[in-house]
Amino acid sequence: MTDFNETRSLFHLPDGIVYLDGNSLGPLPITAVDKVRQTMLDEWGDMLIGAWNQADWVNLPSRIGDRIGRLIGARPGTVVMGDTLTIKVYQALSSALAINRERRVVLSDNGNFPSDLYAAGQLLRSLDRGHELRLCDPEAVADNLDDDVAVLLLTEVDYRTGRLHDMQALTGMAHARGILTVWDLAHSAGALPVDVDGAGADFAVGCTYKYLNSGPGGPAFIYVAPGLVDRVEPALAGWLGHEDPFAFDLDYRPGAGIERMRVGTPPVLQLAALEASLDIWDRVDIEDVRAKSIELTDLFIEGVEAECPGLELASPRDGRRRGSQVSFRFSHGYAAMQALIDNGVIGDFRAPDIMRFGFTPLYINAADVRRAVSIISRVMKNRLWNNDKYRRRTQVT
Secondary structure (H helix, E strand, O other), X not given: OOOHHHHHOOEEXXXXXXXXXXXOOOOEEHHHHHHHHHHHHHHHHHHHHHHHHHOOHHHXXXXXXXXXXXXXXXXXXXXXXOOOHHHHHHHHHHHHHHHOOOOOEEEEEOXXXXXXXXXXXXXXXHHOOOOEEEEEOHHHOHHHOOOOEEEEEEEOEOOOOOXXXXXXXXXXXXXXXXXXXXXXXXXXXXXXXXXXXXXXXXXXXXXXXXXXXXXXXXXXXXXXXOOOOXXXXXXXXXXXXXXXXXXXXXXXXXXXXXXXXXXXXXXXXXXXXXXXXXXXXXXXOHHHHHHHHHHHHHHHHHHHHHHOOOOEEOOOOOHHHEOOEEEEEOOOHHHHHHHHHHOOEEOEEXXXXXXXXXXXXXXXXXXXXXXXXXXXXXXXXXXXXXOHHHHOOOOOO
């Protein structure tokens, strides 16, 4: 049984704040400070370039990839770290299209994270082979799986509403039509149980700076199914994805298995911070996290709806159908969120009218939820958001 009082003590949480934005940026694991300092001073400082061998920096992406794999139901040797999520989306999608090369449609939904769609659209334009990025409503994905579709590209948890796709069911339906799948787990990994192997997913990608607390700009991961990992050919080929990087061959030969999905030099300091966070995850049962998450989000919805009838629930009411977040619609949502932040509840805003709140049981408890509801009630009932200073848009919302 996970001890959430213990895990809460392992994060740096500023006094007087209820932090409900871990779905955008997870807070600092306390031990990450010493871990990064050790990496900087003892390894980078004293070992200099020798740390690539002496501290085994060169294998960090695979070692940590296997630790991420435990959280997403992946077998050892099928996950590797590096680069950004957009790059990993590009790699996964290009690899899937190369396998299903006779088909021309990439299917996604209009609730997908725009960056994934940007990457997909630009990739298809660069291929210049008549591909189409086809979008449908999230509820209509199954109805749009046909024999023209090469790849189904979906984010499991809708970043705005928290709506949860059924990975296993949709993957099964896709495979029945000869379609490969690419799943974005940015709002899943560390938030709910994931079983990419059991679901039969072909590719999966995700970032680590949200629920996995690797820090701003933390590296992304990519998963390739065991049956594909030894034969995919990534369109984005980099030095460290080569079979023998230090042979300095002019011709690219893909590395063995998941190693071929590496591209550039790994971000060692960020990986060190991620290692510190994963040490916390070694104490955690993800099923406990999921159960507590549903309990906390249900409590939040009940409290906000009782106190603030002007807010409209945008997330599924059934906790089993949403990720670890709750979103409410409000026409003055941006200003209201700024007022909440000013009063000690940190969430975020997603255009055009979504007030979004993330719940991470590792450091959020029922007392935090009740305090957040009380503050939201005060801000809304007293119209504290109706102030010019809260309407001025900042660059990051």
